Amino acid sequence: MIRIDQVGLTLHGHDILTDVSAEIPKTGITALIGPNGAGKSSLLHCVAGLTRTSAGRIEVDGLDIAAAPDLERARTLAILTQSQAVSSRLKVEDLVAFGRWPHHQGQITARDRDIVDEALDTFGLQDLRGRYLDTLSGGQRQRAFVAMTHAQSTGWLLLDEPLNALDPRYAHDLMSRLHAMSRPGPDSRAVVIVVHDLNAAAAWADRVVAMKDGRVVAAGPRDEVLTETTLTGLFDTPFGVLSHANRLFIFTNG
Amino acid sequence: MAETARRIPTLPVLPLLGGVLALGVVLFLGWNLSGPVGFILELRVTKLVALVLVGAGIGMATVLFQTLAGSRLLTPGIVGFDALFVFLQTLLVISLGGLGYTMLPPTAKFLAETGILIVAAMALFGVLLKDGARDMTRMILAGVILGVLLRGLAALGQRTLDPSEFAVVQQAVVASFNTVPKDQLAIAALVLLIATTLSLRLAGRMDVAALGERTARSLGLNYRRTALQALALVAAMSAVSTALVGPITFLGLLASSLAHHVAGTHRHAVLLPAAALIGAAILVYGQFVFERLLSMQSSLALLVEFAGGVLFLALVLRRAR
Numbered sequence: 001m002i003r004i005d006q007v008g009l010t011l012h013g014h015d016i017l018t019d020v021s022a023e024i025p026k027t028g029i030t031a032l033i034g035p036n037g038a039g040k041s042s043l044l045h046c047v048a049g050l051t052r053t054s055a056g057r058i059e060v061d062g063l064d065i066a067a068a069p070d071l072e073r074a075r076t077l078a079i080l081t082q083s084q085a086v087s088s089r090l091k092v093e094d095l096v097a098f099g100r101w102p103h104h105q106g107q108i109t110a111r112d113r114d115i116v117d118e119a120l121d122t123f124g125l126q127d128l129r130g131r132y133l134d135t136l137s138g139g140q141r142q143r144a145f146v147a148m149t150h151a152q153s154t155g156w157l158l159l160d161e162p163l164n165a166l167d168p169r170y171a172h173d174l175m176s177r178l179h180a181m182s183r184p185g186p187d188s189r190a191v192v193i194v195v196h197d198l199n200a201a202a203a204w205a206d207r208v209v210a211m212k213d214g215r216v217v218a219a220g221p222r223d224e225v226l227t228e229t230t231l232t233g234l235f236d237t238p239f240g241v242l243s244h245a246n247r248l249f250i251f252t253n254g
Numbered sequence: 255m256a257e258t259a260r261r262i263p264t265l266p267v268l269p270l271l272g273g274v275l276a277l278g279v280v281l282f283l284g285w286n287l288s289g290p291v292g293f294i295l296e297l298r299v300t301k302l303v304a305l306v307l308v309g310a311g312i313g314m315a316t317v318l319f320q321t322l323a324g325s326r327l328l329t330p331g332i333v334g335f336d337a338l339f340v341f342l343q344t345l346l347v348i349s350l351g352g353l354g355y356t357m358l359p360p361t362a363k364f365l366a367e368t369g370i371l372i373v374a375a376m377a378l379f380g381v382l383l384k385d386g387a388r389d390m391t392r393m394i395l396a397g398v399i400l401g402v403l404l405r406g407l408a409a410l411g412q413r414t415l416d417p418s419e420f421a422v423v424q425q426a427v428v429a430s431f432n433t434v435p436k437d438q439l440a441i442a443a444l445v446l447l448i449a450t451t452l453s454l455r456l457a458g459r460m461d462v463a464a465l466g467e468r469t470a471r472s473l474g475l476n477y478r479r480t481a482l483q484a485l486a487l488v489a490a491m492s493a494v495s496t497a498l499v500g501p502i503t504f505l506g507l508l509a510s511s512l513a514h515h516v517a518g519t520h521r522h523a524v525l526l527p528a529a530a531l532i533g534a535a536i537l538v539y540g541q542f543v544f545e546r547l548l549s550m551q552s553s554l555a556l557l558v559e560f561a562g563g564v565l566f567l568a569l570v571l572r573r574a575r
Contacts, residue, residue, distance in 0.1 A: 048472060049471075050468060050471055050472060070471070070474040070475065070476050071474040072474075073474060074472065074473050074474025075474070078472065079472045081468050081469065081472065084465070084466060084468075084469055085324060085466045086464070086465050086466055086469070088321075088461070088464040088465070088520035089514070089520060090520050094520060095465075098461075098462065098465060098469075098473060099473070101462055101473050101474070101475075102473055102474040105458065106458050149472075152473070
């Protein structure tokens, strides 16, 4: 369970987050949606402990994120951020292996190798494992970074716009894998994802948290949040929502 | 950039580089050895130790610095450290006078200089690398402008000096391996030995830090503490090397670029010793060629600056494309 309690964030005099409270159960996929500048990424960074909150408290599995030791935090949750500036010349398999660092901080074990191998398999990177990152396309790079967070073997996966740069095939691939690994089970991972593609949220998310101007405006099961009224108010744009064959289809109305 | 010629990961890079350096050492000490052998050997060994210490220190400092800066282009020397050294020397001669400066007890002067340089370097790098230092343009501009400012101030100060004092400054700010006192060598060796040990212990964390601050922190690295420790090591190694012989701005760039190239790995446990061996080898071979084969004195620093400067330009132009 992620418990976000009256969190505020002020950067250089601007209120980025104001009095944000939410509870995210440790199962399934939770999508964070909202217009640009709503504070979705900032909230994700605060939950991951990358940004220090100005007010309030965040707990992940009972761990106070602000006070948690760095390594314990990295063994509890993994985050994929939006831009990755890597100065080393790394191969894909080296990058994915860094996901194991919070667990060993030094010599890699056979178990670590197996987990890295499995992550490469899962994200279709076996053919690319020996390639250097700077020779990859944006989408391939993105998959390598997702594989790294996966190899961290944490109960929580936080992904900031992972669908960016992915073609429809890999976007679908990624979402269906995240969906599969977030189903209840012994190795289940709870997923929190920032998405702009509302139809992806409609297709895969179990719960949706809608944010605007640094506040949470709606949160709950997918079908309750992804409604015409909520979306129209959220984006200040007329939205239509169709239900067909047990699925939701979202579009803007001219 | 197309991938060419896959490097063989099992290639024993470090033993190879060690062998290259050892051969250089043998050549440097043994070439044309005649006359009062004991006396000549002692001179040569002293000079050799200075060459190896400075090359290794600058090489490792540059690798650490480049990882923190997230750039293979910047070095402590390029972002203004060497200008700082010139400025401090000028200031010292102005405030003490040429005679006062030359009368300073050498060891005390060396220690004080090293101390001041460490503090000043921490301040300089700390300011430049604040906020993660991913803003390359700001880094280069700030470093270059600071360098120009310090050099300008030093030049202004030098104009107020009389010719003999000016000559003292000139001597102090051009790198030379010809007259390095043994007690200073011993101190430098001790500092560099400690710094090398600490650097190697930091190597694994530097691998993670090279992923960038955000990713490193998401993997549970205490980035601030790691960066501060690495900066302190950079400052100590740069300061002690520069205080020992004077600034060689582009040596670090040469050593680090070659180390990254031949090591073909992101692991600092290999990169750091590789850069140390290469930095030392550049100086030992350079001095050997100049002194033994060409019978020239003290043009080594010039040659290193020339080669390094050309490499720097090539790197800048390749990036600009």
